[in-house]
Structures are given as C-alpha cells and as structure tokens.
Amino acid sequence: MGKPIKVLLTKVGLDGHNWGVLAVASALRDAGMEVIYLGRHRTPEEVAAVAIQEDVDIVGLSSLADGHRVLAPRVVSLLREKGSDIPVILGGFIQPEDVPELKSKGVAEIFGIHSKFGNIVAYIRSNVESRRAQTAP
C-alpha cells in the first residue's frame, strides 16, 4: 500500500443538505482515506482550484437539489481545462434518467441516496489504485 487515498468532498452550488456527504466523509475516514471536506455553497471554480492545489486523488460532489445537472459537468470541465485528470464522482439525489448525460459529460460515477458505504469505498479504491498503477514510474 502506498500513501493513503486523498479525497475532496464538498457540496457545490446552493443546496444545504449535508447529512449524506458528512456520513460518506466518516465512512471514507473509517476506511483509512484522508478526507478534505470543503463545506457547503462552494462554486465549481473553488472546488477545481482546491482539488488541484491539494493534489487529491478524487473529487466527490454531493447534491440533492438538482443543481448538479449544470454544476457537476462544470467542475469536470474546469479541471480538464487546467490540465488535471482528477476523476469527479457524484452522490445524492440524482434522477436515473440524468445519469447517461452526466456520464457523457465526464462524471466518472454516480451514487444514490441509498448507496452502500462499502460500494463507495470499493469504487474509490479501485479507481484510484488503477490510476496510480498507470502513472507509476
């Protein structure tokens, strides 16, 4: 095992429901990951800047009020514009019919309100480990 997986979790946009994202933060910490939680009301620009500055392995956005349809793809494109390939995942209240579009706009994976912590942990681990393996010297 290398250095611990570093995750940036935040809420982007105006939605204030943070029960889920705080619970996911606890679950990821229990799984040995390092979690930076940026809090609520963050703009896509702030999220992208912090993700690059903190050199995180993955960004997790939480959204329960539909703002993600505009904001999640924006975080992805801001990261790519700055030459970063940090994957972005999304969790919360996501309508299944929106999933294909969000994925086509670069959101790596989408979890729902009833997703199990174990599945989120497993996804992040395998995603980050395979990316680290690809970029290993």
Add this chain to the structure above:
Amino acid sequence: MFEKAKIDELKTDIKKWEKENSARLRTLRKPVEEFATESGIPVKTVYTPADLSDKGFDYSKDLGLPGQYPFTRGVSPSMYREKLWHSSIYSGYPTPEECNDLWKTIVAGGGREIFIAFDLPTQLGIDPDNKRAEGEVGRVGVSLSSLKDWEIGFDGIDLRKISLSVNLNAPGIIAIATHLTLAKQRGLDLAEIEGTCQNDILKEYTARGNFIYAPKHGVRLVGDTLAYCAGRSPLYRPIQICGMHFGDSGVPPVREVALALCDAIAYYDDATKKGINIDDIAPGVSFLMCTEYDSFFDQIAALRAMRKLYARILKERYGAKKPESLMAHFFGGQGGKTYTRQQYLNNIGRITLSVLAGALAGCERIVVSAYDEQFGIPTKDAMLTTARIQNILSYETGVPDTVDPLGGSYFVESLTLESEEKIEKELDEIMKNGGAIACIESGYIQAMLARDGYKWIKDRQEGKVPWVGVNLFTTEEEDKPLKVYRANPATESQRREAVRELRKKRDNQKVNRALDEIKATAALPPTKENSLMPSVMEAVGVYATVGEICDALRSVWGEWREPGV
C-alpha cells in the same frame, strides 16, 4: 399520589412475577439484544404504578390539566375536540404565475392554508440573474424575488382569508416585510394577517444549510422581526423554531428537543438583552418538530416533556407572565428520511404512523412528505393521498376525541419523565459550552450531527436497525423511477427576464436610498432602536429585490464560512 402500602404490595407482586417468569423474561425475540428507544432510554418488559412512584411522579406537578401549566398534556383545554390539527401541504411551483394558479385552486377548494416552498436562490438571498443562481432557479420551489412577484402570486387572493406559511430563514425578515407590505398596500389591518415565517436561522448553520451571514447577525435579524410583529400582528407568528431538521438528519428525539430549546434560548437571550419584553414576543413563537413513526413512543414522550420544560424555562429563566408565553405550540411532521424507494407504496403506512404520532403528541399542525418523495418533487396524486391519510386519521379513527390519550400510560409517563431528565442534561451540556451560537461557531453541534447522522445510516446499512424493503423482507426489483416532476429549464430565463424588467421600471433612486439606509443601520450596534425592520420594509416597498437587500447586508457583514467537520 401513590399510597405507599399499595406500592410496596405491588413491588412484592412484581418480584414474585419476575421469579415465576424469569426464563421467559430473559428470552428476547431474535435478533434483538436489548430494548431501548432511539434516544437510548432502556425499555422495560412492563410498566406499573411502581415505576411512576419511584420517579416521584406527581399528577399536578408533572402533568396538570390540558391547557394548564406545565402543559404536558397540551396547550389547549379542548385540543382536537374544538379544532382538528391543520393538515399542511408544502408546495411551490417555479414561478409566481404558476403559484397563483395553484394557490387560487387551494383557496377555491376551501383550503385556507398556503405553505410556500422557495427555490434555493431565494432562500440564499440571490436573484435569478446572478451567476450563482444558475441551474437552481425554480428547481425546488418558487422564485419570488420582490414585492412585484408577491403581487402576482397573491393576485385575487384575500390575505385575510388565508394563513400563509413561508419557509424562508436567512432572508426571513424580507419575507415578513413583504407579506406585511402587501397587506398594507391593500389597505388591510396588520392585526388581521395570519401566517408564519420559519425564520429560524440557527438550525440553518447546522442541519439545513441555508445561511448567509454569521450567526450573531442572523440572530439579530430574527430579534428585529419578533419585536416588530409583537403588538402589530398578533395572528402572525414571526418564527418557527425547528427541531425537525435535526431529527431529519438522524438525531434522536431527546437530542432534537434539546437542540430546539437551546436555539429558543439564544433568540430569547438576544431579545431580552435588548430590552424587549419576553411576553411581547414569546406568544408569537412556535416549534416545528419531528413526529417520526420509527421512534414512536420516544418521539411522543420527548414532545410531552418539551412542553413541560419549555414552560418552566420561560417562567423561571425569563419571568414570563402571560400564559400564552409559556405554551410550546407544535407543528409536527417529518421530511421522509424513513421512506424507501424499494416497495415505495409501503411509505403510505409510514405516513399514517407519523401523522398518528403527531396527533398523539398534540401537534396543532402536521406536515408529512408524500410517498413518492424518494423519487423527486412529489406528484399531485401522492400529495392528495397524504392529505387523505390526514383526513382518515382526523375523521375516521376517533383519535382526536379525547385530549392526550396516552396520558396516564405507565410506560408513556415513565418515558416522559426520563426524557425530561435526559433533555435537561443535553441542554445543560450545550449551555456549559456557551449556548447555541458558541456551539455553532466552534462546530460542536455540527460534529454532534455528523456522528448521529453517520450512525443512523450505518445501523440500517448493517441491518442493526430493521428497515422493511431495505434490510428486511427485501424483494429483487429494479429501482423503477416513477413519473417524477421536473422543473422546466425555460423557467430560469423567464425569471431572469422578470427581475431585469423590474429593475428597468421601478424608481431606482428610491431603491438605492433604501439600500443605503439598510447598510447604515446594519453597521450600527444591534440594539432595539437600531432594528432593521423599518428600513427593510422601506426597501421592499420600493421594489428592491431579495438579492439586493441581502447584498446590502453582505456588504456590511460579509458571508459566513462554516467550520470544518
């Protein structure tokens, strides 16, 4: 109240009974290891007068009659015999025009209650044409940015014939000012205006998240609205202190009550320190509390204990004299955290039990989520079903026919006494740490919520707490989406246009003068004399927008950044 000799005799009987049945009393149905409420109070096999006697239960001191101090049995002498609880439906379509249609339909159908859900930009004091509002205008409720929008929304509706509840907090002062200004504009007497504004900013910093300024400024605005409405509009309740959002984030009932009470204390401390008389403001306060079915007796007992504790706090801490100041009025319900997408029709059973819990706890209004809220904004059919479930409870069951039907149950009274003790302990702990504002600034309450919320989900994911359709009696089924309501993306440009149009047509000199006045007042010390209510009324009256008024305050106070968790 209990004869000692009789209690001793009963205790001897209990010992004998325990001995005779010892093996069976030790056997618990699988997989239960111990019985306890969600709040952590152990639940015994059976309760008798001996439990109440041991706890020093005294009927007059602990319960009293309905409508009498300490109000444990309810704030009204006749409760639902005189007036059934209001069954509320929380609604808000994206534009004032669509809302006007909806609200006219409600009123034409004999409804008198309108309970508005706002979109997030309005809740955060951001106008539809601001970049930060992009993608969020009209998504989770109506976008009402100015008096102009209220004029459209309430066109053809007599404000005296409705009770209007608005769910705004950070810009609560603006909603109250707009409601009153609209009434004045129509030549109405403010004393005839009935309604409430949630206006409970403190829980926004923790459980709900729609805050703008730092907690001390938020509390100042609340105090100004309480003082303004006192004496002017007795039917208007300018705040509804919320425990429900804590409960809806997985906090157990006893802690939910302690958190609601510590927030109430923060508002009252602030107001009374400014020299505002407690008896002028306390009658305008009510509480929004959880009545979740999954902690059924726990929740009911906690609310009965809350009425009693609240009355004591108002009497002893604040020296309130008016009986109405001592009454904790409850608006009960839940936000659907226990609902499931799996076998979603089961949610109808969950709704029924939550409404029953609310009625047994003596709530005067009850609002519960619709059975399809795990899929999106509820459909009309689902909202109608919720209303009918409330009607069935109200008219078909006989539940409302006697006041506090659980009063006198050995179990419920015992649990009420234990809840009271536990609530007091939790409240003391928060007060020792400096009270609500200090505990928000330090992140103490946020950490508490994060712990409880994580445990709530984990226990259910791990199957420690049974949840039908999720970890028990599950079926192999696709997560089939119902037909869900989606906001029309065209709404956003329509709303952007409306606010731009308003800025062109109004007298902008007057607007700027009013906004300058707000800035000047906000910079002054927060005293009774420096209330922001008059200058906000002025700004609203000349059609300043919610975003502009909030920006004026932001320019003086800045925005609040929450501490890390």
